Amino acid sequence: xxxxxxxxxxxxxxxxxxxxxxxxxxxxxxxxxxxxxxxxxxxxxxxxxxxxxxxxxxxxxxxxxxxxxxxxxxxxxxxxxxxxxxxxxxxxxxxxxxxxxxxxxxxxxxxxxxxxxxxxxxxxxxxxxxxxxxxxxxxxxxxxxxxxxxxxxxxxxxxxxxxxxxxxxxxxxxxxxxxxxxxxxxxxxxxxxxxxxxxxxxxxxxxxxxxxxxxxxxxxxxxxxxxxxxxxxxxxxxxxxxxxxxxxxxxxxxxxxxxxxxxxxxxxxxxxxxxxxxxxxxxx
Numbered sequence: 001x002x003x004x005x006x007x008x009x010x011x012x013x014x015x016x017x018x019x020x021x022x023x024x025x026x027x028x029x030x031x032x033x034x035x036x037x038x039x040x041x042x043x044x045x046x047x048x049x050x051x052x053x054x055x056x057x058x059x060x061x062x063x064x065x066x067x068x069x070x071x072x073x074x075x076x077x078x079x080x081x082x083x084x085x086x087x088x089x090x091x092x093x094x095x096x097x098x099x100x101x102x103x104x105x106x107x108x109x110x111x112x113x114x115x116x117x118x119x120x121x122x123x124x125x126x127x128x129x130x131x132x133x134x135x136x137x138x139x140x141x142x143x144x145x146x147x148x149x150x151x152x153x154x155x156x157x158x159x160x161x162x163x164x165x166x167x168x169x170x171x172x173x174x175x176x177x178x179x180x181x182x183x184x185x186x187x188x189x190x191x192x193x194x195x196x197x198x199x200x201x202x203x204x205x206x207x208x209x210x211x212x213x214x215x216x217x218x219x220x221x222x223x224x225x226x227x228x229x230x231x232x233x234x235x236x237x238x239x240x241x242x243x244x245x246x247x248x249x250x251x252x253x254x255x256x257x258x259x260x261x262x263x264x265x266x267x268x269x270x271x272x273x274x275x276x277x278x279x280x281x282x283x284x
Contacts, residue, residue: 066176066183069203070165071232076100077271078162079263082110086255096259098162099271106159107273121275124155130277136284137277162259164223164235166205168194182206202226204233217244229264236261 078098084091095111106122112133120129130137142154160167168187175186178200187194191214197207208221219242223235240257 066198067203068166068198068205069233071163071229071234073100073102073163073230073266075102075267075269075271076163077265077267078261081258081260081262083258083260084255085257087253099273100159100162101270101273103156103159105273106155106162107275119275121273122155122158128275128277130275130281135278135281137281138284161221161238164205164238166196167208202233204235215245218242225260230266234261234264236264 076099080096080098081093082091082096083093097109097111099105099107104123108120108122109116110118117133118129118131120127122128125141127140127142128137129139170185171187177184177186179197181200183198183200183203185196185198187196191212193211193213195207195209196205197209198204199206204223204226206223208219210219212218219240221241222239223237224239225236226233227236228234238259240259242255242257243252244255245252
């Protein structure tokens with residue numbers, strides 16, 4: 001698998017793992033539907049929206065009331081560096097440009113030394129990836145990716161991880177307790193234990209820890225370098241650590257990813273989401 005494809009599919013794997021018990025599977029999407037849907041959203045990114053994440057909840061252990069400060073936006077653009085390391089691959093500081101239409105569309109471009117090597121678009125229905133170096137493209141429904149990784153994937157969760165909002169909506173009966181300088185929000189549905197560490201002073205998500213109970217596969221997401229952005233605090237660095245047990249040798253292997261933003265903006269107008277697959281490209 002080439003490195004530019006690995007970059008975004010590995011990120012998707014982390015989200016697949018987290019969303020396994022929170023989103024229903026979607027029906028299979030045909031190639032024709034993928035093409036129509038992507039073309040429609042690119043031409044009119046305001047035409048599609050999904051539910052937003054709850055911003056606060058008051059029911060908690062000991063009647064502890066608090067709200068989580070989350071970023072509200074219409075559009076987001078970012079210039080970023082992406083690093084990835086596991087047992088077999090090491091990608092250091094790949095240049096990535098990201099554009100988001102909230103709840104509708106994530107556009108990304110991966111650049112090599114002086115030229116674009118890959119471009120992709122993520123919608124609530126599909127993920128389409130274009131490898132410009134090998135002149136190939138890949139189109140996935142969430143059902144296909146969920147089947148490949150044996151976990152469900154959601155657009156909303158991926159968007160939340162990029163911008164630093166809570167990845168899973170809160171419910172009234174969740175427990176909250178103080179732990180040092182954090183408020184610890186625990187969500188447990190019997191399969192995944194999800195701990196969100198919220199800064200007690202700034203009420204921002206600082207760390208996310210998730211453990212799958214049957215396998216003990218784990219994901220840790222640390223947010224760092226909080227910087228003021230349009231009256232919000234935005235995490236300019238995200239460190240993602242995956243510890244997953246191999247089905248072959250039953251050993252645990254670690255994957256570490258880092259996203260470091262150099263520039264983030266919240267424009268009021270659509271930044272544009274150019275995406276056209278040349279007829280000469282081969283579908284994989």
